[in-house]
Amino acid sequence: ASVFCVSLDPKTNTLAVTGGEDDKAFVWRVSDGELLFECSGHKDSVTCAGFSHDSVFVATGDMSGLIKVWRVDAKEEVWSFEVGDLEVMDEGPPQAHVLLAGTADGNSWMWKIPSGDCKTFQGPACPATCGRILPDGKRAVVGYEDGTMRIWDLKQGTSLHVLKVQPSTQHHHASTCPEGVGLILGEEGDLSATGDPLPLSFSTLWSPFPQVVCVFKMESTAPKAPTGEGEEAESNSVESLGFCNVMPLAAVGYLDGTLAIYDLSTQSLRHKCQHESGIVQLLWEENSAVVYTCSLDGAVRLWDARSGKMISEYRGHSAEILDFAVNKDASIVVTTSGDHQAKVFCVQRPDR
Missing domain, CATH: 2.40.10.480 (Thrombin, subunit H)
Known part of the structure; x- marks a missing residue:
C-alpha cells in the first residue's frame, strides 16, 4: 500500500x-x-x-x-470525530492543543484537544482545499476551490475578510511566513485552455485590511499536446510552496518539474530549477536558504536558493515520493512513497 x-x-x-x-x-x-x-x-x-x-x-x-x-x-x-470528506488538516499554533480541518463541503472545523470543544466555519459551497492557523493562534486562513480566501476569527467564529485572488482558479496550497504577516496561495488551472501562465498570489495578512500585494506569473511554456483520442492536453499547476525563514524568498514547485525561487522584496523571479519530473512537495531548511524537493521520479534534491544550483540528490525509492519531512538540524529526511515504503535519508554534510 x-x-x-x-x-x-x-x-x-x-x-x-x-x-x-x-x-x-x-x-x-x-x-x-x-x-x-x-x-x-x-x-x-x-x-x-x-x-x-x-x-x-x-x-x-x-x-x-x-x-x-x-x-x-x-x-x-x-x-x-467524523466530518465530511477530508481535504486538509492543520495541527494548530504553539499556544494550544487545537486542530483545524477543511472538508469537501466547504466547511472548516476547529476543535480543542482532547476536550473536543468544536467550532464550525461555513465557507462557500465548494471544497476547503488548504488552510492554516496563523501564528497568533487567533485567526485561520482557508483557501477554497472557487478561488476565494477567507480569514476567520477563531474566537468569534466569523469571517474577517474574503479575498478573491484570481477568477476561475482553485487554491490548493497555502503557506504563511514566520511572522504571520504574509501568505502565499497556490492556484491550479488549465494552461492549454487559457494560454496564460499560472499565477501565484502574495497577500499581506496585516489587520485590518489584508490585500493582494502581487501576483507572480511563471513564464509560459507550450503545453504538451494530447497524444491520443479522448486525452486532454497536460496542464501545469502549483504543487507545493513555502517561505524562506532567513531571506525574503519564496519557493514554488510546479507539476511540470519547475522549482521557481521568487524574490519577495523585488517581486521577481530569481531562479528556475528544472527537475526531470513533476514536483510533489518542497520544504525550506529551517535556518538557511536551502530548499528540499521531492518529485515523481523518486528523488529528493537539495537546492541553494541563492544561486539556483542543486547541492545534492538522494535516491532509493522505486516509485514517486508522496511526502517528506526534514528534521530541525537538517541532518535527516524522512520520505514516503508509492512503493509502499517510508525511508530515512542522512543528508548531513561537513560544511553545513
Missing part, C-alpha cells in the same frame, strides 16, 4: 508518524525504525497525520473524514 503522509514530532524530532493506503497510521522511532504503536480504526486511506506542537498528541485523518487523536506516551486514542 502506498504511504501518503509523514510528519516528525516537533519537540525532539525522534518520532515519525506515517499514514497510508492500508487505512492505517504508524508512530515509529526514526533512529532505528522501531514501531511504537499503530493508529488503527480508520475507514479509508490515511492522508493527513501530524503531531501537536509539544509532541504530546498525534492526529490522523482519513479520506472519509474520520479524524482520530492519540496520546503519544500512553499510545492510546483519546478523541475522534
Whole structure:
C-alpha cells in the first residue's frame, strides 16, 4: 500500500508518524525504525497525520473524514470525530492543543484537544482545499476551490475578510511566513485552455485590511499536446510552496518539474530549477536558504536558493515520493512513497 503522509514530532524530532493506503497510521522511532504503536480504526486511506506542537498528541485523518487523536506516551486514542470528506488538516499554533480541518463541503472545523470543544466555519459551497492557523493562534486562513480566501476569527467564529485572488482558479496550497504577516496561495488551472501562465498570489495578512500585494506569473511554456483520442492536453499547476525563514524568498514547485525561487522584496523571479519530473512537495531548511524537493521520479534534491544550483540528490525509492519531512538540524529526511515504503535519508554534510 502506498504511504501518503509523514510528519516528525516537533519537540525532539525522534518520532515519525506515517499514514497510508492500508487505512492505517504508524508512530515509529526514526533512529532505528522501531514501531511504537499503530493508529488503527480508520475507514479509508490515511492522508493527513501530524503531531501537536509539544509532541504530546498525534492526529490522523482519513479520506472519509474520520479524524482520530492519540496520546503519544500512553499510545492510546483519546478523541475522534467524523466530518465530511477530508481535504486538509492543520495541527494548530504553539499556544494550544487545537486542530483545524477543511472538508469537501466547504466547511472548516476547529476543535480543542482532547476536550473536543468544536467550532464550525461555513465557507462557500465548494471544497476547503488548504488552510492554516496563523501564528497568533487567533485567526485561520482557508483557501477554497472557487478561488476565494477567507480569514476567520477563531474566537468569534466569523469571517474577517474574503479575498478573491484570481477568477476561475482553485487554491490548493497555502503557506504563511514566520511572522504571520504574509501568505502565499497556490492556484491550479488549465494552461492549454487559457494560454496564460499560472499565477501565484502574495497577500499581506496585516489587520485590518489584508490585500493582494502581487501576483507572480511563471513564464509560459507550450503545453504538451494530447497524444491520443479522448486525452486532454497536460496542464501545469502549483504543487507545493513555502517561505524562506532567513531571506525574503519564496519557493514554488510546479507539476511540470519547475522549482521557481521568487524574490519577495523585488517581486521577481530569481531562479528556475528544472527537475526531470513533476514536483510533489518542497520544504525550506529551517535556518538557511536551502530548499528540499521531492518529485515523481523518486528523488529528493537539495537546492541553494541563492544561486539556483542543486547541492545534492538522494535516491532509493522505486516509485514517486508522496511526502517528506526534514528534521530541525537538517541532518535527516524522512520520505514516503508509492512503493509502499517510508525511508530515512542522512543528508548531513561537513560544511553545513
